[in-house]
Amino acid sequence: xxxxxxxxxxxxxxxxxxxxxxxxxxxxxxxxxxxxxxxxxxxxxxxxxxxxxxxxxxxxxxxxxxxxxxxxxxxxxxxxxxxxxxxxxxxxxxxxxxxxxxxxxxxxxxxxxxxxxxxxxxxxxxxxxxxxxxxxxxxxxxxxxxxxxxxxxxxxxxxxxxxxxxxxxxxxxxxxxxxxxxxxxxxxxxxxxxxxxxxxxxxxxxxxxxxxxxxxxxxxxxxxxxxxxxxxxxxxxxxxxxxxxxxxxxxxxxxxxxxxxxxxxxxxxxxxxxxxxxxxxxxxxxxxxxxxxxxxxxxxxxxxxxxxxxxxxxxxxxxxxxxxxxxxxxxxxxxxxxxxxxxxxxxxxxxxxxxxxxxxxxxxxxxxxxxxxxxxxxxxxxxxxxxxxxxxxxxxxxxxxxxxxxxxxxxxxxxxxxxxxxxxxxxxxxxxxxxxxxxxxxxxxxxxxxxxxxxxxxxxxxxxxxxxxxxxxxxxxxxxxxxxxxxxxxxxxxxxxxxxxxxxxxxxxxxxxxxxxxxxxxxxxxxxxxxxxxxxxxxxxxxxxxxxxxxxxxxxxxxxxxxxxxxxxxxxxxxxxxxxxxxxxxxxxxxxxxxxxxxxxxxxxxxxxxxxxxxxxxxxxxxxxxxxxxxxxxxxxxxxxxxxxxxxxxxxxxxxxxxxxxxxxxxxxxxxxxxxxxxxxxxxxxxxxxxxxxxxxxxxxxxxxxxxxxxxxxxxxxxxxxxxxxxxxxxxxxxxxxxxxxxxxxxxxxxxxxxxxxxxxxxxxxxxxxxxxxxxxxxxxxxxx
Amino acid sequence: xxxxxxxxxxxxxxxxxxxxxxxxxxxxxxxxxxxxxxxxxxxxxxxxxxxxxxxxxxxxxxxxxxxxxxxxxxxxxxxxxxxxxxxxxxxxxxxxxxxxxxxxxxxxxxxxxxxxxxxxxxxxxxxxxxxxxxxxxxxxxxxxxxxxxxxxxxxxxxxxxxx
Numbered sequence: 001x002x003x004x005x006x007x008x009x010x011x012x013x014x015x016x017x018x019x020x021x022x023x024x025x026x027x028x029x030x031x032x033x034x035x036x037x038x039x040x041x042x043x044x045x046x047x048x049x050x051x052x053x054x055x056x057x058x059x060x061x062x063x064x065x066x067x068x069x070x071x072x073x074x075x076x077x078x079x080x081x082x083x084x085x086x087x088x089x090x091x092x093x094x095x096x097x098x099x100x101x102x103x104x105x106x107x108x109x110x111x112x113x114x115x116x117x118x119x120x121x122x123x124x125x126x127x128x129x130x131x132x133x134x135x136x137x138x139x140x141x142x143x144x145x146x147x148x149x150x151x152x153x154x155x156x157x158x159x160x161x162x163x164x165x166x167x168x169x170x171x172x173x174x175x176x177x178x179x180x181x182x183x184x185x186x187x188x189x190x191x192x193x194x195x196x197x198x199x200x201x202x203x204x205x206x207x208x209x210x211x212x213x214x215x216x217x218x219x220x221x222x223x224x225x226x227x228x229x230x231x232x233x234x235x236x237x238x239x240x241x242x243x244x245x246x247x248x249x250x251x252x253x254x255x256x257x258x259x260x261x262x263x264x265x266x267x268x269x270x271x272x273x274x275x276x277x278x279x280x281x282x283x284x285x286x287x288x289x290x291x292x293x294x295x296x297x298x299x300x301x302x303x304x305x306x307x308x309x310x311x312x313x314x315x316x317x318x319x320x321x322x323x324x325x326x327x328x329x330x331x332x333x334x335x336x337x338x339x340x341x342x343x344x345x346x347x348x349x350x351x352x353x354x355x356x357x358x359x360x361x362x363x364x365x366x367x368x369x370x371x372x373x374x375x376x377x378x379x380x381x382x383x384x385x386x387x388x389x390x391x392x393x394x395x396x397x398x399x400x401x402x403x404x405x406x407x408x409x410x411x412x413x414x415x416x417x418x419x420x421x422x423x424x425x426x427x428x429x430x431x432x433x434x435x436x437x438x439x440x441x442x443x444x445x446x447x448x449x450x451x452x453x454x455x456x457x458x459x460x461x462x463x464x465x466x467x468x469x470x471x472x473x474x475x476x477x478x479x480x481x482x483x484x485x486x487x488x489x490x491x492x493x494x495x496x497x498x499x500x501x502x503x504x505x506x507x508x509x510x511x512x513x514x515x516x517x518x519x520x521x522x523x524x525x526x527x528x529x530x531x532x533x534x535x536x537x538x539x540x541x542x543x544x545x546x547x548x549x550x551x552x553x554x555x556x557x558x559x560x561x562x563x564x565x566x567x568x569x570x571x572x573x574x575x576x577x578x579x580x581x582x583x584x585x586x587x588x589x590x591x592x593x594x595x596x597x598x599x600x601x602x603x604x605x606x607x608x609x610x611x612x613x614x615x616x617x618x619x620x621x622x623x624x625x626x627x628x629x630x631x632x633x634x635x636x637x638x639x640x641x642x643x644x645x646x647x648x649x650x651x652x653x654x655x656x657x658x659x660x661x662x663x664x665x666x667x668x669x670x671x672x673x674x675x676x677x678x679x680x681x682x683x684x685x686x687x688x689x690x691x692x693x694x695x696x697x698x699x700x701x702x703x704x705x706x707x708x709x710x711x712x713x714x715x716x717x718x719x720x721x722x723x724x725x726x727x728x729x730x731x732x733x734x735x736x737x738x739x740x741x742x743x744x745x746x747x748x749x750x751x752x753x754x755x756x757x758x759x760x761x762x763x764x765x766x767x768x769x770x771x772x773x774x775x776x777x778x779x780x781x782x783x784x785x
Numbered sequence: 786x787x788x789x790x791x792x793x794x795x796x797x798x799x800x801x802x803x804x805x806x807x808x809x810x811x812x813x814x815x816x817x818x819x820x821x822x823x824x825x826x827x828x829x830x831x832x833x834x835x836x837x838x839x840x841x842x843x844x845x846x847x848x849x850x851x852x853x854x855x856x857x858x859x860x861x862x863x864x865x866x867x868x869x870x871x872x873x874x875x876x877x878x879x880x881x882x883x884x885x886x887x888x889x890x891x892x893x894x895x896x897x898x899x900x901x902x903x904x905x906x907x908x909x910x911x912x913x914x915x916x917x918x919x920x921x922x923x924x925x926x927x928x929x930x931x932x933x934x935x936x937x938x939x940x941x942x943x944x945x946x947x948x
């Protein structure tokens with residue numbers, strides 16, 4: 001490794017613009033004559049739209065247009081869709097209800113867009129939106145997944161009888177039932193995974209520009225995957241043909257999944273920029289709009305049974321989950337509680353029989369889709385809460401029960417599709433327990449007790465699947481797209497390099513880590529490498545960034561393109577130096593003939609490629625190569641987290657005394673950035689476990705729709721984290737990378753709850769472990785005794 | 786409509802604003818200083834923190850007309866010429882930012898923290914003082930490190946200046 005190569009803690013190239021206020025986010029962009037959009041949103045969770053009176057709003061200052069759903073569908077704009085087809089166990093396709101970007105007949109959640117006002121200023125647009133009078137016939141609402149499938153529940157979509165989108169299963173039901181029937185001991189649990197709001201700090205924003213002369217649209221938007229946005233906006237929503245639509249995702253202020261999806265506002269701003277006859281239309285969410293309309297995460301209710309033999313080996317695991325997908329099916333919503341969830345229910349354990357049934361259902365709440373971890377946090381929470389509970393009931397230590405059941409030989413085929421390729425689960429468990437001084441816990445607990453405090457410790461051994469994913473495999477599971485990635489490496493005549501990538505950085509530091517690959521390969525400084533991303537006019541195509549795929553898939557594509565560039569550069573150098581191609585080596589910015597003093601500067605070879613004066617017979621000039629990389633398997637990051645808490649029994653306040661993360665991410669390109677990813681994931685996972693909760697009232701009003709009511713983790717809610725890694729290389733990609741973006745959010749919630757329930761000696765605790773919930777759990781436990 | 790005049794990053798500026806215009810909107814739209822961000826509507830996230838007459842203020846919670854006659858510093862005005870402010874440099878050196886959206890407000894709050902409390906800040910103080918700044922990316926771990934380092938560098942700088 002060079003000082004800026006693979007494995008180096010290179011400081012981030014992108015930081016300078018962010019620390020000086022020169023970042024350029026969507027809302028920072030302006031276009032002459034730009035107008036603003038304000039949406040008229042339903043205040044009701046469920047209602048029939050009987051009429052819209054726009055007359056007062058249309059006469060207000062600055063208003064260019066007031067547009068509604070009839071006009072939108074009348075212009076041929078298509079309904080929003082879910083792009084992953086899941087079939088029920090009876091073979092029938094999922095029951096997807098219609099979702100128009102502006103409601104036409106019914107509204108189905110608070111915040112559902114009914115009309116849009118286009119005006120000269122944002123204030124004028126918002127004032128006029130308040131003057132649009134919508135005549136609603138209010139209907140009964142249902143907000144919880146479990147209630148939505150009860151007989152007599154309000155029905156959301158005619159396509160989905162009893163609000164059931166699909167009733168899906170994986171694994172062998174009969175074999176699992178038989179294994180449980182023959183088990184020496186069966187542990188049963190009911191588990192709730194609370195609904196969360198992703199809350200990237202930059203609210204969603206869209207700036208749509210229509211060029212009348214060229215009949216061409218440009219959309220600046222807060223997207224994790226601008227190419228997918230263009231494809232979907234074009235092919236499915238009929239906003240414009242792809243060649244007439246440029247999508248740019250400039251600096252994006254965090255995503256965490258919520259900016260994968262194409263939202264109604266993007267469709268409407270594009271359509272309205274043409275329809276209203278204005279040069280451009282900008283919309284930026286305020287925070288309450290973000291709470292109401294960003295796709296939410298999680299919201300599962302599950303019952304699970306795990307059977308053990310007399311030696312504490314798991315013999316069967318049966319899971320039944322209801323997943324609340326909200327009022328409409330967001331872009332990838334169907335895959336999250338199925339192929340991204342149930343396929344990870346084997347955890348780190350050798351389990352012969354697993355069966356999982358999932359019913360995904362509609363309710364009068366915001367759509368639910370991928371949020372950091374997307375299905376794997378839900379799986380990890382079920383498995384690791386179950387393991388901890390089983391250890392307590394079986395009377396063995398949590399570590400021993402896990403070690404007894406760890407998978408130790410690879411590759412390992414689970415009964416739920418996944419084939420784990422590599423890992424060393426004992427190594428991360430050892431590392432975490434050592435870092436946490438697990439053996440010293442009893443002493444620390446005794447000290448806490450002297451002070452009248454309760455102390456607990458909990459662990460979680462998670463595994464997840466990243467680097468999504470082999471295109472043929474996901475195609476066979478219903479995905480509407482391939483999940484490869486593309487890259488193009490352009491070497492300039494002076495030897496500087498541009499890398500064009502279909503991955504998108506919204507905080508992950510790609511401009512630095514991707515440049516490190518080039519530095520490592522050719523010995524050019526990272527500063528001489530420019531990473532280009534996020535613009536469909538510059539990068540031909542790409543699948544974007546989510547599922548920790550930019551390393552394992554995005555960087556693999558870059559590696560493939562670099563291989564081709566290297567091969568051509570070596571051919572040129574071998575020709576010019578009159579040496580055999582196999583003897584050429586590129587090192588520290590020089591191109592050498594091994595074992596001799598013959599060499600050229602890297603820049604001389606690059607210039608030679610472009611002058612074309614002295615190239616091998618038949619070689620085209622230039623030094624530019626592209627590659628598409630389609631992964632061969634998922635990757636499987638895994639690790640062990642330990643959380644130690646002190647609980648004040650008087651108040652129920654939980655204080656995290658230490659949090660240890662020992663992860664195996666395979667090869668690490670920049671440890672500084674990887675640690676930062678883990679820190680952020682842990683904060684979101686601990687946030688879910690202790691603070692965050694999206695709460696709807698029975699009438700479907702979102703009660704936690706601002707930072708006054710939804711508890712975001714603050715600095716003084718969190719400890720410093722003890723983060724380390726062990727390494728088994730991923731055999732499935734050229735760099736051996738597994739991915740690190742989501743692990744923290746996946747592995748931490750069960751560790752926290754295992755620790756808190758250990759401290760309070762009551763296993764019956766639902767996330768978040770707020771002071772009120774913990775106090776109740778302590779006092780209800782006392783009352784029960 | 787009202788006329789406002791203020792000093793922004795050392796330059797005297799004047800303009801006409803609607804009475805209801807917030808300081809943050811005047812800075813972003815009127816002065817094109819888009820480094821100051823809006824992350825919430827309830828004055829909690831702190832992405833909009835600027836300095837008004839030397840004190841940290843959430844610019845979403847102040848009308849532009851209330852800042853009439855004031856001396857405003859935004860993130861764009863923090864670096865002296867080409868040199869980063871020590872707090873800016875500390876955020877980069879300690880990987881105290883990821884998506885960068887909360888960063889301007891974080892840095893402006895951090896500088897204010899040092900101005901009020903001095904350069905020797907312990908972890909508990911920094912975490913408590915960050916109550917009004919939310920970050921969703923970093924888990925605060927490296928922000929706390931950055932502020933401690935930046936505070937120390939600012940303290941050393943001011944001692945040197947005094948000597």
